[in-house]
Amino acid sequence: MSNAGYRIHFRPSMKTSIYRLQVLGYAAAFALTAIAVGPANARAAGPAEPIQIPVLSSQTGPGASYGENNVTAMEMAAAEVNAHGGVLGHPIALEVQDTQSSPSQAAILVRQDAAKYLAALGPNLSNDAKAAFPVAVQLKFPMVSSGISDARIMVANRPWTFSTFIPAQVLAASATETWVKRTGAKTIVAIVNNQDDASAIQESLMQAAVAKDGVKVLKVITVASRQPDYSAEVSLVKSLAPQGIIVGDLPPDAGAIVKALTTAGVDVPVMISMNAFTPDFLTVAGKSARNVSTFTEFWSGLQEPAAKKFTAAYLRKSHGVPPGLSAVTSYDSVLLLADAMRRAHVTGLGGSTTQEREALIHALAATKGFHGLLQSYDIGSEGYRTGAGFYLRITNGVVSLAK
């Protein structure tokens, strides 16, 4: 086949030429419109340029249920901030970034964000924060998390990281002492998931608290995450005949343990760690949770007007999944960061500077009487929220505030 053949084959017909002219005409019209409208839009958007805030959240992987619920609450908080004028006249826009429930991925995201943004929210998991926070400190990048249950993580990463969560060190001891007094238990068995840092820490704090009251810990039984069967552990508990049991585990697993204990006829008071108490715990344990106590900063059944209003609004967004504690602390983390940015007069627009970031962490550290969703509180010198929690009782699957 000759080259001439190709030329003839591809020569545009009259119809094609007309079509091309039409396309060129539309393109020219579009370009002119864009030139005319573009600058006007830019001018209009100028004063209200949004402040991008990255949110490091476990959207996939085993921590995904926490992450998605937290983001729902954060988006509600961002809407609240923007409805009240945003930050120094700029709306805030959350940019959700998936840590994949992986500490290494969380650290990578912090490194990327530190080059682009003023500050970040998250991560929402303690394990992710352990890897991400040291990077933030190294790069002098402010971060506000909502789920750090171990105060040591905060202490180790001063002065660049903050948390709206009351750590277990503050709540666990007093709540466990209350439980011992109420139940009168003199011997206990502890069941702990050592694979989960938050559970293990809370469990050890609870054990220390009972030991202080002269309670004897008969045995510490360790379990794994997503363990298929607890029959061996339950038989062991039964053979020891304790007067009380304390459980430190993730919510569904703690629910499964409580259910297995009840099914096997072990009917003694149970205290579960703060991180174990979420709607997932109640979903799994159901009515098997006959005589369970716990402590928390929030429960969706609280009758305070602010709690009821938040829960109702959250349920509309979450398709019926009730908010857990981390939803409230996530909500507060957005409000706290926006509040600190206002007080520090920083937005990070046009590229954040070291001075802006330092001003921001000073504002965060100086937080006093901050109006959170449910309570007013301070940010302590170690970067985490101060305040008190609630002592709850769960009887036949029904939660009530202990008097």
Add this chain to the structure above:
Amino acid sequence: MILLAAVIVGTIVLGSIYALMAIGLNLIYAVAEVVQLAQGDMLVVGAYVGYLITRFVPNLFLAEIGAIVGCGLLGVVVQLLLFRPLAGRGHLPPLVAGLMLGTAIEEGLRATFFQGNPVRYPSGATLSTSLFNVAGVPISEAQVVIVAIVAVLAIGLNLLLNRTKLGLAMRAVAERPACARMLGVPVATVVTLGFGLGSALAGAAGVLIAVVFSYITPFIGIDLGFVALAICLFGGLGSLSGAVIGAFILAFTEQVTTIYIASSYKDAIAFTLIIVVMVFRPSGLMGRLVAERP
């Protein structure tokens, strides 16, 4: 006495479920020579199929049948679309494909079912009523039903493999695929059906796990798939009797360690035992010392 009884009861119940998981994986390996790394996720699919069924009819047996059929069909589709095109391209591509398939299933289920929040079967389907005591250990209706279902499935599988033409063809393909092809066995079809059967067993195990486990999430199969693979290697890849023996030894080791030593050593001791066996018998307890299948 109560502890010894707990060990025995726990070994029987957990060992039965482990056996079902491992038999499915071994069956797939035997006929397709593929280590299906998404087998744990197939199990989760079965658990969710059972969940959907029990939402409408809280009946464990219907959930079992639904999971067997659903996962069997899914296994056939997966073999035809994913593993058949990769046949003959070495061992690595199917392994990677299995891993990717597992992640896709986990994330797909998470996006579909309540953001991955745990769900549980309605109480009518979990049969938690305590029937009787064995030396102080309460035996629930669910435990009895689980062992019975596994026994029925194992006997059914045994009959299928040893008393039917399909079973004969599967054994022929597992032993000598080239010879089987020359003798007129439709090897590709048999491999697909074997894959479906192995996946169906995973689905059956998924419903039982959901009953024992108290709840399901898209991620419960990650560890269980690993356990099934370890049992297969321990008992002998491709050996169905090895899978059963391996499952009960692993369950027994876990129960004894939990009760008499400490739960935290459970995995360390169980998997060290597996390593020791593999060092001295690389083909596993019941595996044949054959390097490559002709």
